[in-house]
Amino acid sequence: MPETPEPALRVALPVPLPRLFDYRPPAGERAGADWIGCRVRVPFGRGEGEQVGVVVAVGPPEAPPDSLKPVLARLDTEALLTGELFESLRWAAGYYHAPLGEVLATALPGPLRGGQELPETARFGWRLTEAGLAAAKGPGREGKPRQLLLALAARALGEDLLDTQIPDWRAAARSLAQRGLAERVALAGRPEPAPVASAPELMRGQADALAAIREGQGFRALLLEGVTGSGKTEVYLQAIADALAAGRQALVLVPEIGLTPQALARFRSRLGVPVLAYHSGLADGERARAWTAMSRGEARVLVGTRSAVFCPLPEAGLIVVDEEHDASYKQQDGIRYHARDLALVRASKLGVPVILGSATPSLESLHNALQGRYRHLRLTQRAGRARPPAVRVLDVRKRPLVNGLSEELLAAVGACLARGEQALVFKNRRGYAPVLICHDCGWSAHCKRCDAAMTVHTGGRRLVCHHCGARATPPNACPDCASLALMPQGAGTERIEQALAERFPEARLVRVDRETTRRRDAIGKILEDFGEHSGILVGTQMLAKGHDLPRLTLVAVVGVDEGLFSADFRAGEKLAQLLIQVAGRAGRAELPGEVVLQTHHPEHPLLNTLLAGGYPAVAALQLAEREAAQFPPYAYLALLRAEAPTEGDMQAFLREARDEFSPREGLWLNGPMPAPMARRAGMARGQLLLGAGQRAPLHAALHDWLPRLQALKSARRVRWSLDVDPTDLY
Ligand code: ADP
Ligand code: ZN
Numbered sequence: 001m002p003e004t005p006e007p008a009l010r011v012a013l014p015v016p017l018p019r020l021f022d023y024r025p026p027a028g029e030r031a032g033a034d035w036i037g038c039r040v041r042v043p044f045g046r047g048e049g050e051q052v053g054v055v056v057a058v059g060p061p062e063a064p065p066d067s068l069k070p071v072l073a074r075l076d077t078e079a080l081l082t083g084e085l086f087e088s089l090r091w092a093a094g095y096y097h098a099p100l101g102e103v104l105a106t107a108l109p110g111p112l113r114g115g116q117e118l119p120e121t122a123r124f125g126w127r128l129t130e131a132g133l134a135a136a137k138g139p140g141r142e143g144k145p146r147q148l149l150l151a152l153a154a155r156a157l158g159e160d161l162l163d164t165q166i167p168d169w170r171a172a173a174r175s176l177a178q179r180g181l182a183e184r185v186a187l188a189g190r191p192e193p194a195p196v197a198s199a200p201e202l203m204r205g206q207a208d209a210l211a212a213i214r215e216g217q218g219f220r221a222l223l224l225e226g227v228t229g230s231g232k233t234e235v236y237l238q239a240i241a242d243a244l245a246a247g248r249q250a251l252v253l254v255p256e257i258g259l260t261p262q263a264l265a266r267f268r269s270r271l272g273v274p275v276l277a278y279h280s281g282l283a284d285g286e287r288a289r290a291w292t293a294m295s296r297g298e299a300r301v302l303v304g305t306r307s308a309v310f311c312p313l314p315e316a317g318l319i320v321v322d323e324e325h326d327a328s329y330k331q332q333d334g335i336r337y338h339a340r341d342l343a344l345v346r347a348s349k350l351g352v353p354v355i356l357g358s359a360t361p362s363l364e365s366l367h368n369a370l371q372g373r374y375r376h377l378r379l380t381q382r383a384g385r386a387r388p389p390a391v392r393v394l395d396v397r398k399r400p401l402v403n404g405l406s407e408e409l410l411a412a413v414g415a416c417l418a419r420g421e422q423a424l425v426f427k428n429r430r431g432y433a434p435v436l437i438c439h440d441c442g443w444s445a446h447c448k449r450c451d452a453a454m455t456v457h458t459g460g461r462r463l464v465c466h467h468c469g470a471r472a473t474p475p476n477a478c479p480d481c482a483s484l485a486l487m488p489q490g491a492g493t494e495r496i497e498q499a500l501a502e503r504f505p506e507a508r509l510v511r512v513d514r515e516t517t518r519r520r521d522a523i524g525k526i527l528e529d530f531g532e533h534s535g536i537l538v539g540t541q542m543l544a545k546g547h548d549l550p551r552l553t554l555v556a557v558v559g560v561d562e563g564l565f566s567a568d569f570r571a572g573e574k575l576a577q578l579l580i581q582v583a584g585r586a587g588r589a590e591l592p593g594e595v596v597l598q599t600h601h602p603e604h605p606l607l608n609t610l611l612a613g614g615y616p617a618v619a620a621l622q623l624a625e626r627e628a629a630q631f632p633p634y635a636y637l638a639l640l641r642a643e644a645p646t647e648g649d650m651q652a653f654l655r656e657a658r659d660e661f662s663p664r665e666g667l668w669l670n671g672p673m674p675a676p677m678a679r680r681a682g683m684a685r686g687q688l689l690l691g692a693g694q695r696a697p698l699h700a701a702l703h704d705w706l707p708r709l710q711a712l713k714s715a716r717r718v719r720w721s722l723d724v725d726p727t728d729l730y
């Protein structure tokens with residue numbers, strides 16, 4: 001009778017293979033349930049190769065026991081991944097059809113993924129040395145280090161407090177430490193309870209929303225739809241305070257651009273506990289510390305961007321997803337998860353409420369609310385004394401545009417400056433002009449490696465491809481007809497800035513786009529300097545949200561038109577959201593706001609609906625269109641993308657992939673078709689789109705299909721990826 005083999009450790013490794021790998025425990029140890037959730041270092045691949053993985057099961061090995069290699073080291077004595085988080089990650093691996101090991105690697109902060117020990121989570125702070133105290137009394141050069149020096153002169157400050165008080169204080173602290181003026185010290189005891197700023201009395205809608213959140217027990221999803229400035233954040237704050245008072249933790253997800261020191265300071269001052277930030281700009285060690293502090297229950301509130309959805313919440317009380325419609329919640333490479341959707345899954349497994357807030361909810365969430373799956377809460381009025389801005393459409397057909405700007409728009413900006421207020425000129429395109437054309441033959445400058453025009457930069461002295469980063473010097477003469485009449489066509493932020501500078505030479509003028517804000521939080525500094533001065537901001541969607549600008553009273557939108565005729569089925573939804581968000585910047589405080597939209601299509605149904613009925617009307621219109629066309633949220637999609645240096649390889653793979661697909665009732669498969677940008681960075685790109693009226697058959701089909709794709713020979717000559725619930729079809 002064969003003996004039952006010794007159980008093996010079944011390990012998930014961060015490799016693109018959809019399986020687990022079996023190992024033996026080190027000599028003298030036994031594989032038991034206490035290994036599950038622990039990280040191990042294992043030999044992998046040829047030679048000296050090693051990987052760090054997580055033991056996800058203990059069971060009979062698939063291969064003969066003698067062939068198993070032993071793990072090199074067990075890295076955790078207690079499970080790092082347990083309970084709900086572990087379950088949610090397994091769920092994600094199933095839902096996104098991704099190897100569990102890669103999902104686990106995505107979820108863990110870098111140092112933990114790499115096998116490092118859990119970091120020390122004691123609180124650290126900074127204090128001045130004797131030399132520092134002396135320096136603080138004397139004169140010194142203005143700047144961040146000086147600011148920090150003076151802040152520390154009175155007493156040592158915890159790092160969590162510095163995070164909310166002095167943006168970018170870490171560089172300043174390093175500089176002080178190098179000069180022997182300050183030192184890092186472990187702080188004893190609990191954080192000094194910060195004074196809690198008093199909450200305003202809630203308005204009726206806010207009070208109703210809060211009551212609805214407090215009602216009931218366990219998991220429930222609430223969609224808080226509230227116009228910009230209606231006091232949604234105020235509702236989150238009080239709901240979080242409830243959770244804290246009940247001894248629970250809270251997680252707040254914010255869009256990439258919403259995690260400003262201003263926002264953190266508001267949370268901190270109102271909640272009175274340290275509020276940890278979690279985002280891609282943090283040093284690896286900081287991320288690992290925040291993650292660990294949450295997992296130990298030491299930290300109570302975490303505010304973070306997309307990847308914060310993977311933080312442990314052993315004592316969860318509430319999850320908030322602010323601006324739930326925001327595109328930055330969707331990861332666009334690797335494991336293509338959607339943080340809002342994962343937040344819902346986690347809340348449901350945790351048995352806690354999740355609040356989705358937005359002025360412009362995604363059609364998916366609205367649909368769920370209309371179906372009764374989410375409780376729909378509305379805030380229709382701005383808080384305080386702020387009134388909604390007046391919106392005016394500027395029909396610029398047949399009117400002269402100079403550098404893309406109409407005289408009426410310039411006049412509105414001039415009037416705003418004359419009142420001593422601030423204007424925002426919004427153009428969602430950076431650079432000088434979107435294309436360089438030949439006036440005589442129509443030639444235009446294209447990227448050699450992409451199906452795209454090159455953008456003109458630095459006043460016409462440089463061409464840049466926004467898709468692959470290629471750069472070129474513009475030709476002196478047209479390569480096709482030798483004409484010298486080459487001209488930049490259209491206008492980007494750089495050109496608009498220049499035109500405004502010529503027209504308003506006295507005005508303070510600031511441009512905010514990817515070029516002027518390369519450093520993290522550069523935008524914060526720019527807006528801080530801009531402050532309350534009268535002047536003009538020119539910028540892209542980076543200015544659509546984030547920092548409060550109380551003296552901003554005019555929002556002028558240039559170039560609405562590009563978004564009106566896009567082939568992307570989400571274009572209408574995105575444009576309406578963007579317009580509402582930018583418009584919401586005007587008149588957020590006492591001063592009344594005005595919005596002007598400059599367009600060649602004043603009669604376009606989307607604009608008309610938006611003006612007449614606001615976002616709810618546009619959303620209703622778009623939902624009806626989606627239903628008719630069988631697009632999400634009325635259908636479920638998965639997109640198989642492939643790219644290869646040659647079009648032949650790419651197509652061969654997609655054709656074979658199509659052949660491997662077994663047709664099923666209620667499922668459709670479109671393609672192979674070229675991607676909307678058929679060539680990018682020298683790669684030929686194509687796709688297959690799989691759709692279904694129901695989620696379950698779609699996933700069943702993917703489950704069957706993917707192993708067959710992995711087995712295809714042609715798959716080795718392409719880069720391919722699967723995107724479940726794609727947010728764009730590019
Ligand atoms: P949102 O998150 O919807 O954009 P906020 O919560 O940031 O709105 O509120 C907008 C502004 O109105 C903030 O300055 C906030 O302090 C203020 N505010 C919010 N609720 C109230 C209230 N009930 N009474 C007075 N002011 C309020
Ligand atoms: Zn020409």
Ligand code: ZN
Nearest residue numbers: 447450465468
């Ligand atoms: Zn390119």
